[in-house]
Amino acid sequence: MTVHAKTAVPEVAADAIVQVRDVSKSYAGGVHALDAISIGFQRGRLTSLLGPSGCGKTTLLKIIAGLLPATSGEVVVDRKVVSGPGPERAFVFQDFALMPWASVLANVGFGLEMRGVGKAEREEISRHYITEVGLSGFENKYPHELSGGMRQRVGLARALAVRADVLLMDEPFSAVDEQTRRKFQEDLIRLREKENKTFIFVTHSIEEAVYVSDSIVLLSPRPGRVSQVIAPDIPRGSDVDAIRRHPVYLDTVDAIWRGLKRYLD
Amino acid sequence: MTLFGHRVPMLASLLVWAALWEIAGQVHLSFLLPPLSSVFIAMVEIVPTPTFLSALWVTAKAFLIGNALSIAIGVPLGLLMGRSAIADRLFLLWVNLFLSAPLTALVPVIMVLFGLGQTTIVLTVILFAIWIIVLDTRAGVRAIAPSLVEMAFSFGASPLQAFWRIYFWAALPEILAGVRLGVIRAVKGVIIGQLLVTIVGFGALFQTYGSQFQMEEFWAALVILFAFAFALAEGLAWLERRVDYYAASRS
Numbered sequence: 444m445t446v447h448a449k450t451a452v453p454e455v456a457a458d459a460i461v462q463v464r465d466v467s468k469s470y471a472g473g474v475h476a477l478d479a480i481s482i483g484f485q486r487g488r489l490t491s492l493l494g495p496s497g498c499g500k501t502t503l504l505k506i507i508a509g510l511l512p513a514t515s516g517e518v519v520v521d522r523k524v525v526s527g528p529g530p531e532r533a534f535v536f537q538d539f540a541l542m543p544w545a546s547v548l549a550n551v552g553f554g555l556e557m558r559g560v561g562k563a564e565r566e567e568i569s570r571h572y573i574t575e576v577g578l579s580g581f582e583n584k585y586p587h588e589l590s591g592g593m594r595q596r597v598g599l600a601r602a603l604a605v606r607a608d609v610l611l612m613d614e615p616f617s618a619v620d621e622q623t624r625r626k627f628q629e630d631l632i633r634l635r636e637k638e639n640k641t642f643i644f645v646t647h648s649i650e651e652a653v654y655v656s657d658s659i660v661l662l663s664p665r666p667g668r669v670s671q672v673i674a675p676d677i678p679r680g681s682d683v684d685a686i687r688r689h690p691v692y693l694d695t696v697d698a699i700w701r702g703l704k705r706y707l708d
Numbered sequence: 709m710t711l712f713g714h715r716v717p718m719l720a721s722l723l724v725w726a727a728l729w730e731i732a733g734q735v736h737l738s739f740l741l742p743p744l745s746s747v748f749i750a751m752v753e754i755v756p757t758p759t760f761l762s763a764l765w766v767t768a769k770a771f772l773i774g775n776a777l778s779i780a781i782g783v784p785l786g787l788l789m790g791r792s793a794i795a796d797r798l799f800l801l802w803v804n805l806f807l808s809a810p811l812t813a814l815v816p817v818i819m820v821l822f823g824l825g826q827t828t829i830v831l832t833v834i835l836f837a838i839w840i841i842v843l844d845t846r847a848g849v850r851a852i853a854p855s856l857v858e859m860a861f862s863f864g865a866s867p868l869q870a871f872w873r874i875y876f877w878a879a880l881p882e883i884l885a886g887v888r889l890g891v892i893r894a895v896k897g898v899i900i901g902q903l904l905v906t907i908v909g910f911g912a913l914f915q916t917y918g919s920q921f922q923m924e925e926f927w928a929a930l931v932i933l934f935a936f937a938f939a940l941a942e943g944l945a946w947l948e949r950r951v952d953y954y955a956a957s958r959s
Contacts, residue, residue: 509862528861528862528864533863534858536855536858536859542856542874542878544877544951545877554864557864
């Protein structure tokens with residue numbers, strides 16, 4: 444049984460679509476959140492950022508999104524240095540971040556609207572992705588009329604609608620119940636196969652990371668550093684239920700848990 | 709409330725008080741308090757008179773212009789204060805000061821500066837109405853979930869787009885609450901302005917009826933004004949409830 448684990452931090456591959464180069468982040472008041480992070484995210488792959496709370500994984504994701512400036516270092520997306528949000532990146536928020544005063548259709552179309560897409564085209568694209576995430580029939584509902592899981596589907600449809608190459612997901616399933624979370628994880632695997640996108644997925648759940656990811660970046664806490672990059676070789680063919688019984692899945696979960704245990708207490 | 713097994717509507721209490729007023733008037737408790745029925749008769753008499761209609765028009769104009777300006781200045785200022793620490797530092801102290809100050813004392817100052825005209829009355833309305841609008845709008849902006857703002861920027865919103873598409877709508881429940889309270893204060897402002905500054909509009913009506921002991925007419929004008937202010941506040945409260953559904957789910 445081989446768990447493809449590398450303890451050494453790899454050089455950032457030159458062909459990676461998202462390249463994080465030597466990024467550090469300190470907050471005023473002396474909190475050192477990230478320390479010299481270098482990671483390359485391969486095109487078309489789903490990479491998880493995994494670590495205990497306080498390891499700066501969300502901070503790193505927001506720096507990649509251009510929502511937070513790095514204190515030093517740079518992020519390059521598609522050969523361009525990031526200086527703010529851009530159309531090639533879309534964000535899925537932990538708390539969904541839906542506009543409560545707007546319908547599902549208007550929420551999904553928000554990104555397109557900001558890009559100046561006309562109303563008719565915007566609604567057509569929005570409807571397509573609302574159907575894609577399984578919410579057809581709910582176009583004219585408002586967020587408070589939907590369950591938590593449905594709200595996150597709206598958040599996902601909004602991110603898909605702008606057809607960005609890179610999807611940044613900040614613990615997207617942590618605010619929904621366990622059954623919904625499992626369904627989401629299965630859907631994410633299917634979505635990944637269907638849409639040729641690069642996913643960067645922040646999670647604190649070891650099982651979730653191993654279940655959905657091509658590659659897992661383990662971060663150590665305070666300050667956040669890359670402690671390990673793991674690429675579990677799990678076949679994600681037709682049967683998504685078989686993944687959780689696959690020996691490599693079980694070994695990888697176990698290996699990560701043993702690695703993370705030392706950071707607790 | 710139920711009485712003898714029957715549901716009593718909320719407004720039924722008004723009937724009780726109306727009856728008490730009528731009785732107090734009929735037994736001549738005080739010449740200041742005529743029976744309610746004669747007040748209603750006076751109301752029917754004075755409403756179509758040119759004196760009343762011109763008073764209503766003058767008052768309504770000052771009231772509407774004052775409120776419109778209070779909203780047009782107060783809402784953007786509140787949005788700005790909620791967003792910018794510098795603007796907040798600059799204005800918050802003054803807004804709070806004016807909110808709690810006895811504003812009536814300031815009206816003569818406005819009178820000296822702007823004369824005995826409609827301008828002074830409009831400014832008095834603004835003086836009474838604007839501060840609570842600013843403060844409530846500011847509170848609304850500060851209650852916005854940070855992720856909603858990040859969402860707007862991550863999808864490419866410009867600061868101006870974020871302002872109108874996110875901040876304004878997210879703060880709308882508080883803005884409407886501020887406008888409702890501002891409008892109630894504006895009613896005070898317009899009447900105090902008219903009474904103190906220039907004896908025009910409703911202020912002149914109260915002055916005339918009061919000084920000539922025309923108590924029926926005095927009460928009739930007062931009841932109309934009270935009913936108007938109450939209806940306005942209730943109408944805005946209804947509007948507020950229509951957007952309240954998302955105030956709780958916002959953060």
